[in-house]
Amino acid sequence: VNKTYSPKQVARAIGVSESSLKRWCDQGLIHTVRTAGGHRRLMLPDVLEFIKSQGRDLVEPEVIGLPALTRAGVRTLERARQDLINALVAGNETASRQIVFDLIFAEHRLCDICDEVIGDAFHEVGDLWDCGTVEVYQERRACEIIVRVMLELRQFYRDPSTRAPLAVGAAPAGDPYTLPTTMAELVLRENGWRAVSLGSNLPFNTLAAAVRDQHPQLFWLSVSSIDNEDEFVTGFNEFVEQARQMGTAVLIGGRALTEPIRKRLNFTSFCDRMRNLEEFAQTYRRGASPSPSELSAKDNEN
Numbered sequence: 001v002n003k004t005y006s007p008k009q010v011a012r013a014i015g016v017s018e019s020s021l022k023r024w025c026d027q028g029l030i031h032t033v034r035t036a037g038g039h040r041r042l043m044l045p046d047v048l049e050f051i052k053s054q055g056r057d058l059v060e061p062e063v064i065g066l067p068a069l070t071r072a073g074v075r076t077l078e079r080a081r082q083d084l085i086n087a088l089v090a091g092n093e094t095a096s097r098q099i100v101f102d103l104i105f106a107e108h109r110l111c112d113i114c115d116e117v118i119g120d121a122f123h124e125v126g127d128l129w130d131c132g133t134v135e136v137y138q139e140r141r142a143c144e145i146i147v148r149v150m151l152e153l154r155q156f157y158r159d160p161s162t163r164a165p166l167a168v169g170a171a172p173a174g175d176p177y178t179l180p181t182t183m184a185e186l187v188l189r190e191n192g193w194r195a196v197s198l199g200s201n202l203p204f205n206t207l208a209a210a211v212r213d214q215h216p217q218l219f220w221l222s223v224s225s226i227d228n229e230d231e232f233v234t235g236f237n238e239f240v241e242q243a244r245q246m247g248t249a250v251l252i253g254g255r256a257l258t259e260p261i262r263k264r265l266n267f268t269s270f271c272d273r274m275r276n277l278e279e280f281a282q283t284y285r286r287g288a289s290p291s292p293s294e295l296s297a298k299d300n301e302n
């Protein structure tokens, strides 16, 4: 459930008087809920929508639980990626959070932040590790930091209604990578889905149980690492068969899914970037899914 804030807190956060803020609430400019006692309360996604639509700034974001802004000016995605690499390697969680939140406030799409800033920063961290410049602990710490930051980003999006389409996803057995499935969850949530990531390293039989129990409209599988290709292909195709019987579409993505492997898999759709997932999330409706070729803009280059 989204946390709520008082008009006084929100007024301070955006640097206006409490009376102005209450007036805007009453004029319906900002969505407001009332407590049992009749007090106005505001939810963060509504506050953010108001700020965007009215072109306001956050003066003291800390008051509503957001990180202090860096005042670094508007960052380009390119600049942010470089800053994020430095912050992550240094283990600077505060700076990492600020960089990501600044981009959200600058109204960059979450999917682009995932693809072009966070994802690409980790590709670079991997290269630095590969050439011995970065220690394993620094790489691991960077993952821990970014997962925490991504979980914090959840507060920006309204809790999806129980009528919103349900999507469940995971990474398969032998795949320890947590970032991509966490990203997929967030991107789907931003696009109004009830998305739940089950985590990584999960065998197909338990994924099938999740589909049976939850009846999601969509299941995403993020595949970054495959132990045994033949076993993976067999397990996956059996899983898809079971999912289809439940009316669940299966979408796949991840850098391990090279074209030769994809040819052996009976998936519904393939997306190679979070940007494609967003397009899918916006167009897909039960019975009217776009064809895989519309989504796989290009092969994964990692």
Ligand code: B12
Pocket (backbone or CB within 6 Å): 114, 115, 116, 118, 119, 120, 122, 123, 124, 125, 126, 127, 128, 129, 130, 139, 140, 143, 174, 175, 176, 177, 178, 179, 180, 181, 183, 184, 220, 221, 222, 223, 224, 225, 226, 251, 252, 253, 254, 255, 271, 272, 273, 274, 276, 277, 300, 302
């Ligand atoms: C962190 C990390 C780890 C961590 C992960 C921890 C965690 N909690 O996730 C751990 C410690 C597990 C790990 C282990 C290993 N790693 Co590692 N790791 C990385 C690193 C630095 C980052 C991975 C990551 O999260 N990237 C960020 C994600 C978001 O990027 P992405 O996977 O490309 O995803 C994007 C797209 O593919 C797409 N996408 C992905 N999934 C999905 C799903 C859907 C539905 C959609 C729509 C899109 C989508 O969207 C994403 C955003 O654009 C990478 C470097 C790299 N190039 O990524 C190395 C890297 C992948 N690892 C590597 C290696 C060698 C290993 C080990 C073998 C090391 C070892 N000796 O033990 C093991 C192997 C483990 C295994 N079973 O595979 C090599 C792989 C080399 C190769 N060619 O195979 C890399 C490339 C590092 C390097 N430069 O050498 N690693």
